[in-house]
Amino acid sequence: MRKRLRTVVALLAGALLAATPNMSSAEPVDGPADRAVSAADPAYKVLVFSKTAGFRHSSIDDGIAALRDLGGANNFTVDATEDSSAFTGGNLAQYRAVVFLSTTGDVLNGTQQTAFEQYIQGGGGYVGVHAAADTEYDWPFYEGLAGALFHSHPAIQSATVKVEDRAHDATAHLGAAWQRTDEWYNYRSNPRTTARVLASLDESSYSGGNMSGDHPISWCKHYQGGRAFYTGGGHTDESYGEPAFRRHLLGGIRWAAGMTKADCRPETGYRPLFDGTGTAGWSQAGPGGFTLADGTLTSHGGLGMLWYSAKEFTGDYSLKLDWRMSGDDNSGVFVGFPASSDPWSAVNNGYEIQIDATDSPDRTTGSVYGFKSADLAARDAALNPPGEWNTYEIRVTGERLELFLNGRKINDFTNTDPARSLAQGHIGIQNHGDGDEVAFRNIRIKESGGPTGPRSGAVKGVNGKCLDVSGGATADGTQIQIWTCNNSTAQTWTLPGDNTLRALGKCLDISGGATADGTKIQLWTCNGTGAQQWTPQADGTLRNPQSAKCLDASGGTWNDGTPVHLWTCHTGPNQKWTLP
Template identity: 60%
Template structure:
């Protein structure tokens, strides 16, 4: 195993000290490998008087937990040669533009190599004109009220940065509002209760701490850390330690975005029943097994297709498992004999160890070992059940894929439960949640889980959901996915990455030459480590189970990688973000003015509201008004402007497969006048020519 044995064996050695994970105590960090962290605290704007205390705190954490710390305010430290010695870089209350172009490039390459970033507080008030950094930190600062106490709602208690906390955490700090909500692209660990303080402006959904896999590496951010007192708070120090350990690759976590789940257990056992002897204690919203062999099962509802997520932890060499697909029964052996157990114990034979479908199929042991946290630390399972297929994800990485062929068993319907294995086996569970997959819900499919493929093949990639993409895609390649229910599907969204020429994805049914339901353009995303989402509507979609084909087109070789794709049901959601065009610059409202007729121009991307466009169908909207062709004109050179939304054809824009944005009323495309990449260049409409000054990447 990559680090399981190295990190677990010391637990058996007498005399080792592990700091307890209770209340607000420090998180455990037993037997991490030695590593180095760079703390960067350069400021080009407001300077926090807590920076020195923050640096000393991280030095103290390093001394107590086996990592070395260097601190600098010199951007010259950002070279490939120097950064290579560090497992993670901490941006501690940085402000403003702190790195030049060469230093930015070195840092992008560093993250792309799989290394980590940890941002503290004003790290979100940094480098507004650097899109890579904006994606890395997750959201940029917008404003803040006065320093005051607020209630932090802890959403994820498995991540090393939050596992030591209760479900709520009252603390005093300077609470940032952010320009965008990071929930759609990051995994939220904690959020603010805006009713508990004054000045929150994010509409009641106010993330304050999150993590994500991005750009090939890892990212952690906490909005805390303004005040000097923060760095003397043991709970905040533990959060910093956990975030640094995650960024440095010393602990694993499921940092994929997560929405739409219903809590089955988060402190209350309503709807649960105990089968067999023994049971579970219930304290601190944590179930801990006692005695057995028995099972606590969710008797309130029989399940069919669903995503089940839960957090679990073993005390040592203990045994437990998660049961799925069994009939209702008060006999725990019914689940053993009629369902399937996803094993937790890591010390048994291959088909009976962590991630295995017990007795039926071993996990991918290399993938399992890379994703597994040792006893004493929390892990997260996702069990994705679709028909007779179950995919097992450990801390966000896919480690098993099993399809039932036994007519005496079925995954298509049944119940779920957690096992209390016996005396001396201690397993703890938290935050059990469920998302049912039905005709009214979106469905995400890993691209490499195809039924058949031509040309393309799986590729292991850091930052990919499940650890792999469908790669080596050339023109004419295709992949197919059998038995996909397309009832009610209206849209297609794909997570892609490309350092090559890009291309198109054509969505078809029946065969690789079947009818095209929709086509989406895949741009060069800025490198083979920079993922992006692309989306299109679908038409003529048949209902029921179909074989879905994705065919790939373009010019040249190595077009792009496809990570996963989502079939969107109902009205496709609006998307908000920058519209990028010529020279990597953004579609911008001049001076952020809102008067009718304000110039819409090309400008260096800066993350401001003047560049945040909401795409809803054929409407592009920013600062409360719409992208509009002046006077509803159709002549070449007609200016494009901001105007009150009025539903006229002058405000309709359709994304074309070649990356252009067409105004159907005029038949002409959104164009950067004279192909001039200078800041402030006017946008116009012009005959569609497929040139670079007419290519746009929508959010």
């Protein structure tokens, strides 16, 4: 909130950052992408392993050369090998991360696998590149580490990569969409429930994708004590000459090596409050404001606040947002304040989660401003320096506020002031004043009693029968029916938290978005339309808000194969459903 004088240290840090090229635009800056990103990275070593027992990629040599270039510019040394005997406990201990560069087939024996497991469990880092997902199919530990294994691929072609996380160092330099050419893998499973998806493929932008519209292509995760990053790119020789792809690899290596921090917990069920495209629903209080560019809100002037005026939040919720300071700057995130055009109302009636590099403990980054300091040791271990992105999760449960920085809990505060309440109020971001430049991206929320999840299991209806995809087929238009419960995938429905019901990778859908009684209920590619929205009611019905009608098992007798359709709500037994 309040500004103290910048320290000499902060000024020097700012000067170093000013000398570093700005990598935040959608396109890479002119010049090599492997120039230093952080003067603070200590020297470390990376092992690049590229043994193949199956298909061998011609791009491996280019990949090794690119990684050596990146290391030379960013203070890490690359040792490259195809000798599996390098996988011993003593040898692996010297490396901060191990890169599996388009390995294929079974490349490690049992003893070597055990050594690598112990390396990861001891805090080591893994980076999987492209065919690293085509490796060690019979080693469960590795499948969990990699996140997903190869299924198939179409021909090499251009595709649109949707960048979902623009705070991670591997993707922060990219825009919301990244157009590039590669060999795009399909995977045997979807890693979204176990990893933080950084980027995914728009399957409509190319041919041959088979993951039903949810197609992760890069992700990160914490796994058994270690860190794991994977990217599906890197098949072509040309990939390793692309500045944006090289920067993508560099960010993955830095994170896996522990040089930069990120929230790599799985994330589902959140809805955007600010997605980078506009500020509908937000209002500016007080002077100054925020500039919107490259999907980013950057503060200027003040003291003011941009607050989400479209809704007051009541009940429990989790608020996430990404932020970055330019230097020794000042801002904060306000929660639990009443609607007002006066920014001081939030100061006096709500709580500020502080962003400030160099203030007193109860007024610096991670504090509940003026009330409780962060756990400074935990904060410092989780914090990225000015110039790099950080992620806050502010979790409100009743009058309790828990704060997570880059996935690590750093504060736990309970309101006892009867004049304030965390359980009800608006949220906002502060523009503190002239000279304070703090940027924000990807503000999103998950509320209790609203979007939650994910939850998976059977949806049970009349006569104890289950909602079922006919024949277990996945084609658009497949009839939905009821059938004796059998625990099959055709009866396994996921509620991801966005009011859709999903099975076999697709959505429960009203044919043609029609509203007439008797309209077919079918399986269809998820598309975000009102025809795929289902809201559970207190009376047990599932109502489609667009039509104001209910999911209904047709007819007056209900046997295996009875189709479900849309019908006027009447709360009869054939409209009652029990969700997982």
